Structures are given as C-alpha cells and as structure tokens.
Amino acid sequence: MTGTKKKAISLMLTAVMSLSLFTACSGGGNGGSGNSGNNGGSGTPANTPAAADAANEQAGIDTSKKVELQFYMLGNAPKDLPKIQEQINKMALEDLNATVKFNYTTWTDWDQKYKLLLSTGQAVDLIFTADWTQYQQYAKKGAFLALDDLLPKAAPELQAFVPQEMWDAVRIDGSIYTVPATYKEYVTGGFVWREDLREKYDLPVPVDIPTFEAYLEGIKQHEPKLQPLAIGAAVDAALQDSYLDIKRRAVGPMQYGVFASYDEPGEPVSYWGSPEHLEDLKTYKSWADKGYFSKNELNETESSQDKLVNGTAAAMLNDNPVRYNQTSSRMKSLHPDWELGYTPYGLTNGYATPVHPIHNGFAIPKSSRNAERALAFYEKLVTDKRYNLLTQYGALGVNYTVEDGYYKMLGDANSNGFPREGMNGWAWRNPEFMLFEPSYEGVQKIFDELDKIQKPDIYTGFAEDYTEYQAERAALEQVEKQYLFPLMAGQVADVEAGLKTFMDKARQAGLDKVQEAYKKQWLAYLTEKGIQ
C-alpha cells in the first residue's frame, strides 16, 4: 500500500468532484435532451383495443362496480382543488358510483406529457382536446375512442344538449372523438393600440394595414421612447399569420407556406417565394428599419400584453377580444388614465368566424377502462348545475359570490384558492350557467358586433396527416426557423436574396413534396365537407 497511490486517488476524486460541481446545472439537461430526441419517434399512439367493446352490448350503463376516473386537464391545478374534488366525489359516488381524480399536467413540457399520456396506455379516462393540442392528428391516429355508439347510452342528455351540427363538425374520418364545448366565442385577431395616445396626437384609428402604419409612424414621432409595435419571438404567428389574416384574408394559419383565401378556399397556392411573399417581407423589413419593433424581437421573452400594460410598447397585432379585455382592465388598474383601443380584423374583412367546435372539448382515450362511466360523468359536469358551478367557479361563499348576476371573486388572485375558471374548464363551460365579471360587458359588445358578420370557420376542421412526409416536415421546420424567421423579423439586409436562399434551402428540404401532399389533403377535406 503506497502513499502516492492513495494521494493520486484522492486527487482524482477532488477533480471529479469539482467537475461535478460545474456540471451539476447541466445535469437536468440530460433528461431534456433525452426527451427531445424522442419527440419524433414516439408520435404514434399505441392502438390498444377498446376495452369498452365488451360492455357495449348491454343497454344503459352498468354502475354496479365502484370505479375511480382519471381526469386529465392541461395547466396548473388551483390550490383548493382537493376540497372541490371531495365535494364532486360525494355527488358522483351517489349518482354514478364513481369517484374522480382531477390531474393537471402543468405548463411544463405539457405537449410532451400529453403525448405520453396518450401513447403509453396509461389509464386515462377523460382528456382535454383542442385544435392547438392537435386533436385532429391524434384522432386520426386512433388515440381516442369513438363516441358515436357510447353517447346515446351513457350520456343521452349531453347528446341532446350539444347541437347536431357541432357533433358533425368534430367528426374525424366519420366518427366523433370529442365532446365539443357549446359556448360561442370569437378568438379571431384584431389590432390593439393605445387609444389615449392616438387621441392625443390625432392619429387615425387602425382598421387596416395603411392606417395601422400611420398610427405606428405617429407614435414613433411623438413618443420616441416607446416601442411602437410589440411582436414577440413567435414572428410566424404574431406577425405573419396575423398580417395574412388582415391583408390577404387567409382562411387560416395554413402550414408549409401554402395559402388559401377565405373567399376561395378551393384554390390553395404556394405563398412562400411568391411576389406577394416578397412584398410582405419587404413591409416587415421597412417596419424594422423605421424602428417600429425592436431589432432584438426574436429574443423577446416578455409578452406583448405586458409591454402594453407597463407602457413600453404602444400597439400589438393579433389579439382576441377576451385577451384584449383582460389587458385593458389590467392596464386600467395600474394606469387609470391610459386607454386601450381594439379593432377586430373581422370588421375590416367583413366576416368573422366563431370558434370551431374542435376548439375546446373532452375525449376518452383508447386506454380508458371506464369509458361509459367517464362519459356519464362528463355529462354531469356539463349539464348538472351543481357540478358545473363547483368546477368552474369554486365553492360559493368561499371562493366567489354572485352580485347582481355577476361573478365576484372573494379575496385576490394570490390568496383565493380557486379563481374564476380556476380548473381551466374551457371545455365544459355551459352557457346557461356561466357567470361573468362586470368587465365582460366589453367583450360581449365586440362579440355582438362580430355576430352580425359571422361566417363558419372552414380551416379548423381540417385534419392534416403528415405521416407520409414526416421527415421533410421536420427538416422544413428547421429551415424555416433558420432562414425565414430572420427575414420576417427584418434582420436580413437584402430581402430578395434572403428569400431566394430560404426557398433554395426549403426546396432541398422537400418543400414541393410537402406542399403537394398538403394541398391534396386540403382539397380532399373541402370536398368531404362540401365546401367550395
């Protein structure tokens, strides 16, 4: 046993230890990189055979065995959830001989978690669906149970409550996979701007791009410290989709540079690389050059709404009426003398589309072991006033009170254990029971106006199936991030050359194949739904 050997060992250990100190922080990244690698591969949900098939034979639903339902919703659980769950369970046990466990995914890696919940065969009985959680794709891949036969048996009341055209609208490949929400709202975009500043400097009301530009120019001149327009890092959605919506009446945020207008949905064209695309990119570039938005926009982490509220920006594109109203009342509470203005694109475009039934819903995954009971419970949640009020607004007298027909929160958002719609119950809103805060009047007024010009949403019902071009799709996404984003953010000096580079790279990545397949699917969808 030599001393030097021991010394060498402990020296090495010290080195390893200090190394571990430096790398400790990146340790968490391990898990992160591991899962991102999995993103592509684990996309196909397991096709577990429907367990409910056997039970389907009997008439009515069998509640002789006590079950616990696993209910999954996105977001964070409200603090008082255990108390609410207890009360719900007391009723559910009596009505359906079932208890329910409300699970929340939180907003950390929620899309990853959502995928895992649906693809690993975990016992999940009810799960939230929306267009932005890729309901259409998941339904197409067979992640959910078809509800057509189950509905009349397990939830006849719910079946009657939701209008037939809504049931038809959520059909994917002919079957119903989700229970749509019946509350009618508009989440269409609009210009948001500082009304007090507009009045002060006598600027035009932004209703279209030229008036909006005039407003931005005025702000730039009179309030040099203010950033005229807040966009944020997601320039594709916050700038381009919004711009296409108001300027070119896009049918919806179509993928891969395919464009179709609302008036002629049957004629999809390639927008990327077209003269129109060049023209629009040049407009963005001119906005950036004039300093309407920051050079650093692609790295922005603060939300545009926060920037408006705190007086660092003077306008934003693309916000929906509800969020505008929220921003406005937040601003009023901090700066009572400021005012916010809003023009929905619909008023300029001449049509507005209320949310598609797919927008909010609940589905039963294939892996559910208690499909009937789950559906019966969901019926209670929507149509039974006791369940509905409890899960939307919390306990009466503890979390909220009703004053002159309006909802009133007790305490404030930090101390109240269950704020309004604290369970993120967007999908089981029942218009008959809904309670609003007085500030909702502003939203209702906008909705009423949009109601007059409403037209159906054509785009959201479309279920893209990207299995045949999955690789190209991923490559294209990369190219878009690398070459198109800087163009949209006005960071490329020579727009024409930049666009050409982008198009070359996109073609190499397989743009033509993807676009062709996408257009074909889109046209097939239009034919199937009888839209032309």
Added chain:
Amino acid sequence: MKIKEDSSTIWFRLIAYAVVITGSILCLLPFLLIVSASLTSNESILTEGYSIIPADFSWEGYRIIFQVPGEVLQAYGVTIFVTVTGTALGLLLMTMAGYVLQRKDFKYRNYFSFFIYFTTLFGGGLVPYYMLITNYLKFTDTMYALIWPSLMTPFLIILMRSFINSAVPDEVIESSKIDGANDFVIYYRIVLPLAVPGLATIGLFLALHYWNDWFSSALFISDVTKYQLQFYLYNIINTSAFLTNIGAGAGVTLSEGVPSESMKMAMAIVVTGPILLLYPFIQRYFVKGLTVGAVKG
C-alpha cells in the same frame, strides 16, 4: 523567523489571487443582480431594466410570496425529504453493489458489471421509462417516483466499485475473513470506513442530483403538495412563458395570477438563499471526507 519567499512564488500568488477574484466577481454579479431585482418594483424593472442597485426599492415580490407561503414551504419539505432519504438509501445500495462487484471471489462479477455498464450506453428512452414507472410500478403521484429511479445510478456504482477496488486491498478482506467476519461485517466494519472519501464523493453527486431534479416531478407528479422545489420554480416560469407564446387563436385565458418579474426573482432568492447560507458550513465536512484517506500515508 520568516522564511523568505522567492519572486516566482509571489508572482504565482498574485496571478492566482487575480484569477480567483475575477472568478468570484463573475460568479457574484449575476447573483447580486437577482437580489437587487427582487427588491425592485416590478414596474421599474419592465420600463428601465435590471440594475445592480434597485432603482425603485420595494418589498412587493417578497410580500406576495409570504402572503401564501404554504406551497413554497411544502416544496422545500419535499425536496429536503427526497434528498436526504434518496442519498442515504442510494449510498447504502450503491456501496453494497460496488463492494460485491469488486470481490474477486464473486464469479459473475464481470458479467453483472457489464449489465450495469450496458445501460449507460443504451437506454430505452423516455417512453419505456415512463411506461415502467406509471403502468407497471404505479408510482404516479408518489414519492417513490421521485426517489426510486436514481437509487442505483450505473455510473456511480462503477465509480464505487473501482474506488473500493483500489482503496481496500484484497488482503484486508481475506484476513478479516480468517478472523471470522462474515461478508456483511466485512462490508460495514472494514470496507465502509476505508471508503469514506468515495462515500463523500458519491453522496455529493447523489445529493446534488436529487436537489436539482425537476424532471421526475414534471413527468409523474400532478399533486401540488408533492412538487419538488426546482420543479415548482421552473413551472412558474413555464406558465408565464406559455402565456407569452400561445397564440391568440388558442383563446386560452388563465385566471391564476402570473408572477411579476420581481416576484420571480424574490422566489429565486427564497429558494436558493437557505442553501447558500448552509453550504459553507456543510462544505467543511465534504472536504474533510475527501481528505480522510489522503493525509495518512
């Protein structure tokens, strides 16, 4: 009498001090920035940005946190519990594994070592891991999900094995056997005391891992009272990031209060502060543990 130092030693010292001082300043500055931001009013952060000295002093961030401190304290409790039990259990299991794997009279030791080593090279990936924990072990929403997966970390087992291998000569084990000690007595009376520096290293590794872990909570825990501290923090940031990034078309409105900048910073201080204060006192023991084997020749 003073020993005269030659100039090269002095130069070496000067350079060393300079490097260490710049290093510490670089480490301290971001932290100071957080402290100052946590004491600045939110509005001034948003309009004027961060500064080393608070532009508009305010306790607002801390006031909001301590209005309802329950969740933070709970998360603290969970992380401390997981770290302590996880490290203790993990050390026990991994030293035992390491000890057995290095015993020359264990015929299949290379075989088993290879099995363990193999998993570090070829993992099943996230989906099988998730299925194992949720569908088979049914650890969802329990502390097991937080502690169990890291109890036997292949890398640490191998480290422990080589450490025992070199720190404890075979002859010692052999002679203890002759003296009538059984395998378990050899393990805890002979091998463990000799392997203290290794224990300290692996213990630190494990403890750090448990303390910094958030991913297990993210995957398996939906009960707020079982969130780990790091996840609790991370989730707050993710919630506001989600709200920033989700398009208007999603029509998502969250009713929960979204933390302000100063509140986020105050939260970071509340969460890291106690550990920072504790660390200098614990560090002594780590260093001691490391040098135990080194001093005696």
